[in-house]
Amino acid sequence: MNSENWLYLIVGLVLFNYLFSTVLNYLNDKNWKTDIPENMKEFYDEEKYIKAKNYSKEKGKISLISSTLSLLITVCFLWFKGYGWLNDIIVSNYDIPFLQSGIFFFTLFLISDIVSLPFSCYNTFVIEEKYGFNKTTPKTFVLDKIKGYLLALVIGGGLLAGVIYLLNILQNGFWIWLWLGLAFLMLLINMFYADLIVPIFNKLTPLEEGSLRKKIENYSNKVGYSLKNIYIIDGSKRSTKANAFFSGLGPRKTIALYDTLIEKHSEEELVAVLAHEVGHFKKKHVLSSMLLTIIQLGLMCYLLEICLNQTVISQALGGEKMFFHLGLLAFGILYTPIGTIIGVFMNVLSRKNEFEADYYAKSTYDGNSLQLALKKLSVDSLSNLYPHPFYVFMHYSHPPLLKRLDALREQ
Numbered sequence: 001m002n003s004e005n006w007l008y009l010i011v012g013l014v015l016f017n018y019l020f021s022t023v024l025n026y027l028n029d030k031n032w033k034t035d036i037p038e039n040m041k042e043f044y045d046e047e048k049y050i051k052a053k054n055y056s057k058e059k060g061k062i063s064l065i066s067s068t069l070s071l072l073i074t075v076c077f078l079w080f081k082g083y084g085w086l087n088d089i090i091v092s093n094y095d096i097p098f099l100q101s102g103i104f105f106f107t108l109f110l111i112s113d114i115v116s117l118p119f120s121c122y123n124t125f126v127i128e129e130k131y132g133f134n135k136t137t138p139k140t141f142v143l144d145k146i147k148g149y150l151l152a153l154v155i156g157g158g159l160l161a162g163v164i165y166l167l168n169i170l171q172n173g174f175w176i177w178l179w180l181g182l183a184f185l186m187l188l189i190n191m192f193y194a195d196l197i198v199p200i201f202n203k204l205t206p207l208e209e210g211s212l213r214k215k216i217e218n219y220s221n222k223v224g225y226s227l228k229n230i231y232i233i234d235g236s237k238r239s240t241k242a243n244a245f246f247s248g249l250g251p252r253k254t255i256a257l258y259d260t261l262i263e264k265h266s267e268e269e270l271v272a273v274l275a276h277e278v279g280h281f282k283k284k285h286v287l288s289s290m291l292l293t294i295i296q297l298g299l300m301c302y303l304l305e306i307c308l309n310q311t312v313i314s315q316a317l318g319g320e321k322m323f324f325h326l327g328l329l330a331f332g333i334l335y336t337p338i339g340t341i342i343g344v345f346m347n348v349l350s351r352k353n354e355f356e357a358d359y360y361a362k363s364t365y366d367g368n369s370l371q372l373a374l375k376k377l378s379v380d381s382l383s384n385l386y387p388h389p390f391y392v393f394m395h396y397s398h399p400p401l402l403k404r405l406d407a408l409r410e411q
Helices: 002-031 045-081 082-092 098-129 138-169 172-203 211-223 258-265 267-282 286-310 311-317 326-335 337-378 389-395 401-410
Strands: 204-206 230-232 244-247 254-258
Touching: 002 045, 002 311, 002 337, 002 389, 045 098, 045 267, 082 098, 082 204, 082 326, 098 138, 138 172, 172 204, 172 230, 172 244, 172 286, 204 337, 211 267, 211 389, 230 258, 230 267, 244 267, 254 258, 267 286, 267 389, 286 311, 286 326, 286 337, 286 389, 311 326, 326 337, 326 401, 337 389, 337 401
Parallel strands: 230 254
Antiparallel strands: 204 230, 244 254
């Protein structure tokens, strides 16, 4: 194919992805039902259920406006060779490939962030505030932005430098070393996420001695799961929504419970949530997901090398020859269909794993406490109780709440 045909393909993929996502979001929004499920009526009254529907609709509207504006800018940049124009300006002023690519991507990052900033502000300080979720102050919002920029410069810049270096010394077969490097980086981030990344944005405090810690340790000892690093994270500084996360491997395994989660749930519910997460480790879900992700990385790196060897792809974006940053940008768009298919497969597997982890929590601790925790988490976040089946198939990594509750009752 010549560069013009590649341009048509790239623009076509951008348009298709937008239309597909828009239709899917529309179907999901229209799938809300008027009836509250019997097993949720003690948590949802009519007023709160309507509030949840309105919250979903308002979030959907602002998302649609934002994605439409992003589409228009992207298509204009593609069609009118805006990326090529930006590349020409940078290349004419800088000779070093790393600086060329770094300035190119940082410029696009800034443009994207400036365009999305009004929507982010509206979402945080209007919608989330209106529905009682927002706790983010303007100061925290600005600091998060600055920290995000610095983190992107350090990690993104380092990664970019490494990729360009490999490409320069290994014209063919560089994808193997890139794959190994990315896999190693992924393992490092997983190992040290709670120690290095989280403290940049949040404060982690060890869970103090007391009834909750004792119950968690008793359960961990009972199922033979060593867990020493238990922290409380100050999630309430940004939102009232509750959450928790696991990270790390081996002796670095860490659980972080949001302070909002502890505030809204009983100790039995918290241990049940923990039991669910332990189930993922005991059932080898974490290991299998990590291995599949590494395989996916390998495929992506292999296809990236093929893409970077096609000069016409860079020319389709306005470059006179192959430039790494233009090739990488085009690859990101061309990889979208493959990434979507892989994502669907990973979601199917993830939903199966969630059912298994639920059953593990029920069989080793208490299914009723887990059900209560799941109901409260769903209600407190005003989530959709009736997501469209196709939307679930495409996007949900967890089964819908009602299906999880049915499975817990039947198991």
